[in-house]
Amino acid sequence: MNWLFAHDNRFLKADDGQVYSEVAFSYSNWERYLAHVDNLTILARMEKLGGLDKNTINLSSGPCVTFQKVEDPYGIRTLTPFPIGYKTVLEAVKKTDGVIARLPSEIGYMALKAARKTNTPYCIEVVGDGYQTMATYGNWKGKLYAPIAERKMKRNIASSHHTLYITENHLQERYPPVGYSVSCSNVEIPNIEEKTVSQRQVKIKSDRKRLHIGMNGSLSSPYKGFESTFLALAKIKSELPPFEFRILGRGPKERWQALAKELDLEKNVVFCGTLPNKEVCTWLDDIDIFLMPSKTEGQGRALIEALSRGCSCLGSNVGGIPELLEPEQLHESGDVATFANQIKELATNIEKQLLYAERGIERVKPFQSEILQNTRQEFFHRFKEAIEMRN
Structure with missing residues (x-):
């Protein structure tokens, strides 16, 4: 049996044919599907690897996985019945036994349209709003397209017999399921060891020379909230102990370097580039306060990872973030004053850091790989059964 996975992620192809991804999508991600099928085809955007260091990104290619390039689907033709890349998607869907569409994504929407046209079974993974x-x-183009994107997403989910959500409640309320559905995060965190709490407690109580504040997200994403963090840190810089603001993520950093210089934060900001998934935990172990002041967020994969390592976390009250943090750890998206005060208080409050560390680790224990794998495998087992019953 062959399945097809459709999403807008941008993969990077090296001269030797190997395929990489800067964000998630290491080969282990595909194993959740390959446990049920012989081959998996990935429909996505593709670019050349260029001069990126392979050791800083995720190897995505491997046995039984094939990548097929789809032209960048964004543009005016997105609004037409036949967007760019649809013919490529249609031909690929004709050759598969089942479609997995990760939404929101234009390639995902095209794959679902092709699946209905060819009467091919499909399931949907809902990972964002x-x-x-x-x-x-x-x-302005994004704001103009937003209501259309919302209708497309609601319409597609309303016709789905198998839907997987990464949130417990938020995305389900926004885009209600009709058929069989489950809540199962797409995060991949290792099992949390007992020593994680004690090691974090020792770190919090130690006499630190410098406070490490961290964020993890694409530098080119306008909704990650980097600007809010820069403004908040500038507002309270004189009231904080010596600190570094460490940013892990891909994308051009020139804009943020300029802002840091403008706000007199140039010596405080460290751009850490990208790291393979397996090295993110090590990076987080050196972060004291982790921030997620997003304007929108599906669930907050990076936040779950930070909580699992005992980081003291603060975030905005959007998307699935309130499912992970207590009200006192949240601020209204864009409310820089409240956000700054939260950072200032947490930076010097050892008792609160200890509380947040213990509470955070306990909160994300249900997201451990072994636990999520059971839910995920049951979902795709039922999807496979539905396909087999049709044949």
Whole structure:
């Protein structure tokens, strides 16, 4: 049996044919599907690897996985019945036994359209809010397209017999399921060892020379909230102990370097580039306070990873973030004053850091790989059974 996975992620192809991804999508991600099928085809955007260091990104290719390039689907033709890349998607869907569409994504929408046209079974993974993703994109085109994206997403989910959500409640309320559905995060964190809490407690109580504040997200994403963090840190810089603001993520950093210089934070900001998934935990172990002031967020994969390592976390009250943090750890998206005060208080409050560390680790224990794998495998087992019953 062959399945097809459709999403807008941008993969990078090296001269030797190996395929990489800067964000998630290491080969282990595909194993959740390969446990049920012989081959998996990935429909996505593709670019050349160029001069990126392979050791800093995730190897995505491997046995039984094939990548097929789809032209960048964004543009005016997105609004037409036949967007760019649809013919490529249609031909690929004709050759598969089942479609997995990760939404929101234009390639995902095209794959679902092709699946209905060819009567091919499909399931949907809901990983974000179609409206908010476009509304916070950063320009008028995104805001204009947002209501259309919302309708497309609602329409597609309303016809799905198998739907997987990464949130417990938030995305289900925004885009209600009709058929069989489950809540199962797409995060991949290792099993949390007992010593994680004690090691974090020792770190919090130690006499630190410098406070490490961290964020993890694409530098080119307008909705990650980097600007809020820069403004908040500038507002309270004189009231904080010596600190570094460490940023892990891909994308051009020139804009943020300029802002840091403008706000007199140039000596405080460290751009850490990208790291393979397996090295992110090590990076997080050196972070004291982790921030997620997003304008929109599906669930907050990076936040779950930070909580699992005992980081003291603060975030905005959007998307699935309130499912992970207590109200006192949240601020209204864009409320820099409240956000700054939260950082200032947490930076010097050892008792609160200890509380947040213990509470955070306990909160994300259900997201451990072994636990999620059971839910995920049951979902795809039922999807496979539905396909087999049709044949």
